[in-house]
Amino acid sequence: xxxxxxxxxxxxxxxxxxxxxxxxxxxxxxxxxxxxxxxxxxxxxxxxxxxxxxxxxxxxxxxxxxxxxxxxxxxxxxxxxxxxxxxxxxxxxxxxxxxxxxxxxxxxxxxxxxxxxxxxxxxxxxxxxxxxxxxxxxxxxxxxxxxxxxxxxxxxxxxxxxxxxxxxxxxxxxxxxxxxxxxxxxxxxxxxxxxxxxxxxxxxxxxxx
Numbered sequence: 001x002x003x004x005x006x007x008x009x010x011x012x013x014x015x016x017x018x019x020x021x022x023x024x025x026x027x028x029x030x031x032x033x034x035x036x037x038x039x040x041x042x043x044x045x046x047x048x049x050x051x052x053x054x055x056x057x058x059x060x061x062x063x064x065x066x067x068x069x070x071x072x073x074x075x076x077x078x079x080x081x082x083x084x085x086x087x088x089x090x091x092x093x094x095x096x097x098x099x100x101x102x103x104x105x106x107x108x109x110x111x112x113x114x115x116x117x118x119x120x121x122x123x124x125x126x127x128x129x130x131x132x133x134x135x136x137x138x139x140x141x142x143x144x145x146x147x148x149x150x151x152x153x154x155x156x157x158x159x160x161x162x163x164x165x166x167x168x169x170x171x172x173x174x175x176x177x178x179x180x181x182x183x184x185x186x187x188x189x190x191x192x193x194x195x196x197x198x199x200x201x202x203x204x205x206x207x208x209x
Contacts, residue, residue: 039103041072041116045096048077048117051190053135053152053181056110060199064110068141071102072114072152074134079120088123118154118190124165132160132167139196148206152194156183170205178204 042050053072057065075081080091082099097117105112119133135152153161161167161180170176181194196204 037102039101039112039114041074041098041101041114043096046117047094047097048120049190051116051118051192053114053116053192053194054111055181055194055196057105057112057139057196058198058200058202060203062200064105065141065198066105066107066110068105068112068139069102070104070112071100071138072116073100073136073138074116075099075119075122077117077120079122079133081122087125091120121160129165130160130163132157132164134164134166137194137196144198148198149209150196150204150206151179152181152192153179154183154192155180175205178202 057068057070059065073081075086076094076097076099078091078094080086080088080093082093082097101114101116103112103114116135119135121133122131123129124131133154137150137152139148139150151166153164153167161176167176167179170179178197181192184191184193198204
């Protein structure tokens with residue numbers, strides 16, 4: 001018999017210094033994928049209010065993080081995800097809306113952007129409570145061992161935000177503001193600004209999923 005040996009945890013590693021090359025190579029100037037993932041979630045036939053989401057990501061010292069992968073996953077304008085697990089059969093799936101996007105922060109400005117539609121409210125699977133319109137956000141970067149998950153809510157949905165079951169578990173209450181994107185109107189374009197702070201006094205709320 002071979003004596004049993006205790007197993008040791010393997011060494012962990014971060015996303016490394018080449019996030020863009022491996023996951024969004026076109027942004028780093030490499031054309032290696034037949035179909036590149038995109039920050040554009042909409043097409044000409046997508047239903048809903050067109051919006052742009054943009055922001056910057058800051059480290060614990062307040063410096064711009066310029067090499068961060070950002071992904072979003074959201075419901076369509078009717079409040080339904082294009083996924084089999086969404087059982088809201090009374091809401092229509094929009095075949096012209098992908099609902100998922102990937103981009104990276106700009107090397108020079110640190111800005112990330114998404115072109116999408118404003119999502120509708122979703123009925124939660126637990127307790128069937130309505131959730132305010134929101135966008136799920138996931139980050140990966142060097143120095144981060146595990147991807148960070150957070151949510152983006154909309155500043156012009158104050159009434160719905162006040163009833164949202166996820167926002168209401170965030171304490172102290174003031175911390176909820178780190179999840180609210182600010183609405184701006186620029187030359188007939190609706191922009192929601194969502195800056196993310198990885199650490200520090202203004203640290204964004206992240207969720208352990």
